[in-house]
Amino acid sequence: MQNSLTRKPIEIKISTVVAVAVLLHEASTPALEAALKEMTTGSPDFFDDEFAVIDVESIAAETVDWDALIPLFKAHGLHPVAVRNAREEDYAIIRSHGLSIDVVSKPRHEPEVIAAQAEVPAPAAKAEPQVIIRNNPAMVIDTPVRAGQRIYARGADLIITASVNNGAEVIADGSIHIYSTLRGRALAGATGNTEARIFALQMEPELVSIAGIYRTFENGFPDLQAQHPAQVRLIGDSIEVSSVKTVG
Incomplete structure (x- = not known):
C-alpha cells in the first residue's frame, strides 16, 4: 500500500531517440514518391519504421504539400516526428499533423588562430609548431x-x-x-x-x-x-x- 501511495503516476527522464534526417531537394510529391520507390526497390521494411526529421532547407522558397508528403513517408516505413528549417507560415499545418518544429541553432564558425602580420614581430629563433590536442570523448x-x-x-x-x-x-x-x-x-x-x-x-x-x-x-561488398x-x-x-x- 505504501508503494502505491508514493509511486508517481508518471516520470519524465532524459532519453535519446535516434531519427534519420530526410533532406528534401524537391517539393513535388510525385517526384519524391518516385525517388522513394527507387530507393527502397519496393521493399516495405527498407526503413524499418525509422523516426524521421524532414529538412526542407534546400526548398525553403517552395511550397510543400504537407497533407500529401507526411502520409507518403509513412507509407514507405518512415515516421516523421519533426521538421527542420521550415517556414514560419507552415508551422501550424506541420503541428496539425502531430510533428514538432526542430529549430536549428547554427554555430558561428570562428578561426582558431587569427594572425595579424603587421602586429606580430618575426621571432628571433625558429618557433616550434603549435600542437592543439582535443579530447574527443x-x-x-x-x-x-x-x-x-x-x-x-x-x-x-x-x-x-x-x-x-x-x-x-x-x-x-x-x-x-x-x-x-x-x-x-x-x-x-x-x-x-x-x-x-x-x-x-x-x-x-x-x-x-x-x-x-x-x-x-546488395550487389556484394568491394574486394x-x-x-x-x-x-x-x-x-x-x-x-x-x-x-x-x-x-x-
Whole structure:
C-alpha cells in the first residue's frame, strides 16, 4: 500500500531517440514518391519504421504539400516526428499533423588562430609548431551487439571490441571503431560530421552511412586487400570503402 501511495503516476527522464534526417531537394510529391520507390526497390521494411526529421532547407522558397508528403513517408516505413528549417507560415499545418518544429541553432564558425602580420614581430629563433590536442570523448562497448540492438554514442566516438551482428545498428556523432566484424548497420557522423569514419577489422555490413549519406551492398561488398582492416569515409557526396594499410 505504501508503494502505491508514493509511486508517481508518471516520470519524465532524459532519453535519446535516434531519427534519420530526410533532406528534401524537391517539393513535388510525385517526384519524391518516385525517388522513394527507387530507393527502397519496393521493399516495405527498407526503413524499418525509422523516426524521421524532414529538412526542407534546400526548398525553403517552395511550397510543400504537407497533407500529401507526411502520409507518403509513412507509407514507405518512415515516421516523421519533426521538421527542420521550415517556414514560419507552415508551422501550424506541420503541428496539425502531430510533428514538432526542430529549430536549428547554427554555430558561428570562428578561426582558431587569427594572425595579424603587421602586429606580430618575426621571432628571433625558429618557433616550434603549435600542437592543439582535443579530447574527443568515446563510448566503449565490450560485448557483441546483437540483432535488434541499437547503440548511439551521442556527441562521441563509438568503440566496439566485439562483433556487430546482422540486424544490429550502431550510431555515433563521431567515428565508429569496431575491433571485430561489422555485419549490421553503422552510421557515423550522425549529426552531420562529414569527417567521421567507420573502421572495422572485417567489413560485411548491411548498410554504412557518413553524415546521412548511405550505401548498401546488395550487389556484394568491394574486394579489399586481405589481412587489412577496412575503413569507410566520405569523399564529396560518395561513400568510399578502402583498406587501411598498416605500417611496419
